Amino acid sequence: MDKARLTLDPAFAIGAVDRRLFGSFVEHMGRCVYTGIFEPGHPAADADGLRTDVLELVRELGVTLVRYPGGNFVSNYRWEDGVGPVGDRPRRLDLAWRSLESNAFGLNEFMRWAELAGVEPMMAVNLGTRGIVEAAELVEYCNLPDGTAAADLRRKHGVARPHDIRLWCLGNEMDGPWQIGHLTALEYGRLAARAGHAMKRVDPTIQLVAAGSSKADMPTFAAWEATVLEQTYDHVDYLSLHSYYDPESQDEASFRAAAVNLDGFIDDIVATADHVRAKLRRQKRINLALDEWNVWYQSRFTEPEDRPIEDTPALIEDDYTVTDAMVVGNLLISMLRHADRVTVGAQAQLVNIIAPIRTTPGGPAWRQTIYHPFAQTARLAHGTVLRAGVQSPTMSTGRYGEVPVVDAVATLDERSGRLAVFAVNRGTEAVPLDIDLRAFPGLRPGQWIRLAEDDPSIGNTAAAPDRVRPRTEEMPALDGGRATVLLPPVSWHALSFTPEEKP
Ligand code: AHR
DSSP: OOEEEEEEETOOOEOOOOGGGSSEEEOSSSTSSTTTTTTTTTTTTTTTTTBBBHHHHHHHHHEEEEESOEEEGGGGOOOGSSSGGGGGGGOOOEEETTTTEEOOOOOHHHHHHHHHHHHHHEEEESSSOHHHHHHHHHHHHOOOOSSHHHHHHHTTOOOOOOOOOOEEEEOOTTTTTTTOOOOOOHHHHHHHHHHHHHHOOOOOOOOOOOOOOOOOOOOTTTTHHHHHHHHHHHTTSEEEEEEOOTSSSSHHHHHHHHHHHHHHHHHHHHHHHHHHHHHTTTTOOOEEEEEEEOOGGGGGOOOOSSSSEEEEEOOOOOOOOOOHHHHHHHHHHHHHHHHHHHHEEESSSSSSSSSSSSOOOOOOEEOOOHHHHHHHHHOOSSSSSEEEEEEEOEEEETTEEEEEEEEEEEEEEEOOEEEEEEEEOOOSSSEEEEEEEETSSEEEEEEEEOOEEEEEEOOOSSSSSSSSEEEEEOOOOTTTTTTEEESSSSSSEEEEEEEOOOO
């Protein structure tokens, strides 16, 4: 059996772990909001209709930030529809998903939910069917204390204190022909620059995210980023990227190695952003917001045109397997590996829609398999990301050729002294992993948490919600600063090492 080797050294730092990496996404789509986070009349709902069972799972997941209200939905959304007395709110046809939107849940309900969930909001503005005025007025409604029409309207709606939202998305996936109000890179870049300029005039402390490519294989990829950044460079702080991985649209080994694709996608965008920086002769570096990512069985998706108009349809409620969870854990490893440039993340989405949390209307909420690597990584990844020297046997993939079977990254929390190693075995054979920690004298083995099942195709259901869950293993002793752990096929691992207690 070929071994893999992991060598770590505190001298090889990549960057700080930005806690905004552990974000998620709530879109007005399917059952994410309605019967997901909000269900008046549910036995677990609070007085505002917020599901407290879901809130508990969100807090346990360790989500730090939530993007809202879309997604494709935002590109034909009027934020004014979702504020003020609920009885006065219009019922609209949402063109993104051809669904009926009651507007019973809107901005102020979301902000109350975000406060209870303990997450930072990331608000998106509509640059599909709307523009500069509506975006600037939304910032005014959210962030100014009083004395202007929009701020006073918020106060009239019963919210005295400004929401003080720091992070804003300038539209969503405007490169996609499916997007309502889809634009060319130049059209979008000019609009985003002007909207961003106006929004920062309202509140100069906000941070703006320009919309990058909706996937790595968009025909406009890289040219889109270059043009958009040339137009927006001085106004924006982040550039977004979206990346979904479909288990059924590629060979299985390529799917298991999806993080190879994400690594390359990120590297290419960083190169493009830095090219524009050099061309414009600017000092500022643009960081990346991976504000939609996940496993998504996208080939099963029915296009909106082919579905009837419905209220709260059950859309893309994918059931996840152990393999999917390993891939999600590996995508998080890739994000951490790029911690010097990827500083915002939002897994899409939070509840029901391709989500770690599932619910049934009137019934329970449960954790899908992908919940677990996210929750453990969010809990353990603190401090500084360390470059992991990995030597690994390789596996053949249809898309990426030969790739390492084992992938890993580590974080060192300088405050507690805890070292956390995150590792995956993407192959179908068990692999022993030698961990070399000779550069960390004084560490002792802590916890080894692993997600692995004999059958990696199983998942959790409402009837068997904890069939797949992480198990805590006995960590082998460190022998001269080295230990060996056996990684079962298709498995995800978090191993922590803590400072020896002083006598
Ligand atoms: O998350 C589902 C959809 O995927 C989002 O609305 C859109 O931005 C992306 O294409």
